[in-house]
Amino acid sequence: MDSWDSRHLPISLHQEKLVHAIKANAFLVVTGETGSGKTTQLPQYLYQAGLGKNGKIGVTQPRRVAAITVAQRVSHEVGCSLGKEVGYQVRFDDCSSENTVIKYMTDGCLLREILADPSLRQYSVVILDEVHERSLNTDILLGLLKRKVFHPQGSSPGRSTSLKVVVMSATLETAKLSEFLGHCPVFTIPGRTFPVAETFCSLIGPKDTDSSVYVKEVVKVALDLHTGEMTGDILVFLTGQSEIEKACDMLYEKAEAIDYRYDVHDHSVEGLLILPLYGSMPTDQQRQIFQPPPKGVRKCVVATNIAATSLTINGIRYIVDSGFVKQLNHNSRVGLDILEVVPISKSEAQQRAGRAGRTTAGKCFRIYSKEFWEKCMPEYTVPEIQRTSLTSVILTLKCLGVHDVIRFPYLDCPEERFILAALKQLYQCDAIDRRGHVTRLGKLMVEFPLPPGLTRALLKGASLGCEDLLLPVAAMLSVENIFIRPGQQDKQQDAEREHRKLITKSGSCNDFTVLLSVFEKCRASDSPSTWCRDHWIHWRAMKSAFNVETQLREILLRLKKQNDFPMETFDGSRSELFRRCLCSGYFANVARRAVGRTFCTMDGHGSVVHIHPSSALFDQEAELDWIIFHDVLVTSRVYVRTVCPIRYDWVKDLLPKLHEVDAYELSSVAREEVTDEEVTRWEAKEAAKRQADESAEEAL
Ligand code: CDP
Ligand code: MG
Secondary structure: OOOOOHHHOHHHHHHHHHHHHHHHOOEEEEEEOOOOOHHHHHHHHHHHOOOOOOOEEEEEEOOHHHHHHHHHHHHHHHOOOOOOOEEEEEOOEEEOOOOOOEEEEEHHHHHHHHHHOOOOOOEEEEEEOOHHHOOHHHHHHHHHHHHHHHOHHHOOOOOOOOOEEEEEEOOOOHHHHHHHOOOOOEEEEOOOOOOEEEEEEEEEOOOOOOHHHHHHHHHHHHHHHHHHOOOOEEEEEOOOHHHHHHHHHHHHHOOOOOOOOOOOOOOEEOOEEEEEEOOOOOHHHHHHOOOOOOOOOEEEEEEOHHHOOOOOOOOEEEEEEOOEEEEEEEEOOOOEEEEEEEEOOHHHHHHHHHOOOOOOOEEEEEEEOHHHHHHHOOOOOOOHHHOOOOHHHHHHHHHOOOOOOOOOOOOOOOOHHHHHHHHHHHHHOOOEOOOOOEOHHHHHHOOOOOOHHHHHHHHHHHHOOOHHHHHHHHHHOOOOOOEOOOOOHHHHHHHHHHHHHHHHHOOOOOHHHHHHHHHHHHHHOOOHHHHHHHOOEOHHHHHHHHHHHHHHHHHHHHHHHHOOOOOOOOOOOHHHHHHHHHHHHHHHHEEEEOOOOOEEEOOOOOOEEEEOOOOOOOOOHHHOOEEEEEEEEEOOOEEEEEEEEEOHHHHHOOOHHHHHOOHHHHHHHHHOOOOHHHHHHHHHHHHHHHHHHHHHHHHO
16 A cells, blocks of 8 residues: 555545535536546545445546546545446446446446436436546537436436536636536635746757657656656656657666566666556556655656546656647548647646646656747647547437537537538448438447447448458457567567568468458467567457457347348458458548559548558559558658558449538538438439449540
8 A cells, every 4th residue: 555645635625515516416517636636536425425326426537547547546445346336447348347336437438328328327426527638528428418417308218317417627627617517516626736847958849740859858858857856756748659668668778678578567777667657558557657666766657648637646746748749630631530749738738747746846847949839839739529530429429319410519519521521421331321310230330339430341241241350350450559569679670570470471461461360370379478479469469359359249249139130142252352341441541553652542632642661561562553541640651551452343332422422411411401302402413423423434
C-alpha cells in the first residue's frame, strides 16, 4: 500500500453535500482540479449512501486505460476483488459481474449498452467523467441523456425517471455544460494548486515536426533534469507507443544497453526508474506507475496525453512537455480519418504543466520555443466531434431511433458536411437506404465494435461462409501493432529480416493475408509465446488478437442464430474469395497505379498515395494495378498501409456507388424529409448517369 490516503483528498470534505446535491437533481455538473478525487471517490460516496441499491453506478471514461486502472484502485479501496462489487468493461474486455455496483467503463461501452437497453434500466446513476476531453462518444452520450431526461416521450416506456446523471469535468466549460443541461447546478470542489515555473527550452521551432527530433530532445531535457535538479519525479509527455518506447530505450541506453523488449519491470538507470505509460500497455505494468519509487530513486514516467487529466500520478514535480499529441483528424485532402502528430493547444500545455503543482511547487520544461507556442499552438483543442468521422455514431444514433441527426442536441455541432459524409459512407455500405432508414445489414453492422468498412467485409465473408478468413484479420486490425520495431539499429535489422520471412512464408503479396497467416501460424505453434519471440511479434498483442477473434465470432454466431442471416454462394479460389470480401468493405479505399510508384485514390478525391515501407507490397509497385488499403498515414507523404492487390472487375460494380450521392439529397435524408417524388427523381438521375458511364466505358 502506498503512503497516499484517500481521506486527505480535497473531495473528502464535501462528501455529504455532494451526495445530497446528486439526490436532489436529475443532472449535476461536478468540477474540481485533476487529482482531487472525483473519479475514485465520488462513486464510492454514492455507493455508501445507498444509491447503488436499485441499480448500478456507471462511470464512463474516454480512455480504456483509465477505466481499468481506476477500477483496480477503487476495488482495492473498497476491499473487494476486481469484477465483484467494483468492475470495469472496455471494448473486448469485460471484468464485471451481476454483483457489480460500481462499474467503470469506456464511453463507447455505455453507448453500446444504450443500444441494447435504451432506458438504461440497469443503472441508478450514470457519471460521465472527463467531459472536458470532449471525446466523440462522451459528447453523444451527453446529447442522448439530455434527450432522455428532457424529452422522455422519445425514449422507451417503463423507465422510472429517477436516473441521476452526473457530469464531471476538470474546470473547463462548466457554465456551458450547465446551460446545455437545462441550467443544472454546478458543484465545485475547491482545491489548492502550487505555482509551476515554466521554461521554454527552444529546442524545437515552428519547422520541426519530425518525431525523431522531439523524442531526442525530451530525452536530453529529462536527463539534464535528473542530474541537475532536486528530488521529485519526472513526467514526460510524448505522443504514442512507438515514440515512448524509443525514448525509454534511449534513456536506458545512456547508462547501459538493456534489452527491455520483454520485461520493463524495475530497470533503474543511475537512480532513475523509467516507466512507459500508454493506452495499450498491459495492466500489471500500468499499476507500477502509481507505486512510489524505492528510496533514493527518481521515477520518470514517459506518457501519452493520458497523464494530462485521466490519470494522476502522485509525486510528480517536473514536467517535460514535447508539445505534440497524436490525434485522429479528418483529413479533407485525403477524405479519410488519419492519426496525426500535431502540436497541442495552449490550454492543453497549461494542463500538462499543472501536473507538476499538485502537492508542492514544480517546474515545467517545454522543449519548444516561445515562437512555436505563438505560431503553431491553437488556443483550445477542437472537440473530437468536429474533427473525426462520425460514421459509427451516426449509425448508432439511427439505430436508436434518432433520425434527424442534424438537429440532435450536440454540445458543439459537428459541421454539416461531416454528418453528410457519414451518411454517404453508411449509404455506400448499404447500412442505410435512400430514405436514411437503417437497413437489415445496418442493424447487423451496428453490433460489431469495428469500423464500418471492416464490419462490411466481415459480414460479406460470413454470408459467403468464409468467416474463418475474415475474423482473424478483423481481430488483428483491432489490436495494437503486432510487429516489434526495436529502437536499436542492429536489432531493428534482425526484426525486419524476420518480418520479411513471415511475408514470404505467407505465400502471398497481400498484407491482409500476412496478418491471417501470422495469426494462424502463431495459434498452431506448440508454444505461441516462443514463436512470437523468435519472429519479433508482440506476444501480448497476439494474445489480445486471439481473444478479440473469439469475441467477434461469438457476436457473429449470435446474429446468425437470431436473424435470417443472408447467405450467398461463390465459385472461385479462396484467395479471390477473400479479396472480394475485402473489396466489399474497402471499396471506398481503392486506388489505381499512377506514375512511378504512386497510386491515385478513386473516391473522388483523387489523392496521390504511396505504399508504406512496412507493407508486403512495398517495392513491388511496378507489378500492381488496382489496390485497396486499410488505413492511411500522413508524414511528408501520404502512405497507405495494409494493402491488398485487387482486380478492377471486383470493384467495378461497387464504384458507381461512390459517386451516386450528392450533398443535396443527403441533407434531406439527414433530416428525414425525403418525399416519394424525390426518390423517383433521384433514381431517374442515377440511371441516366449510369448509362452515360457505361457508354463512355464502351467507347474506351
Ligand atoms: O478524478 P480526479 O482527477 O479528481 O482524481 P482521482 O483520479 O480520483 O485521483 C485521486 C487520487 O487517487 C490521486 O492522488 C491519484 O494519484 C490516486 N490514484 C491512484 O493512486 N491510483 C489509481 N489507479 C488512480 C488514482
Ligand atoms: Mg478523474
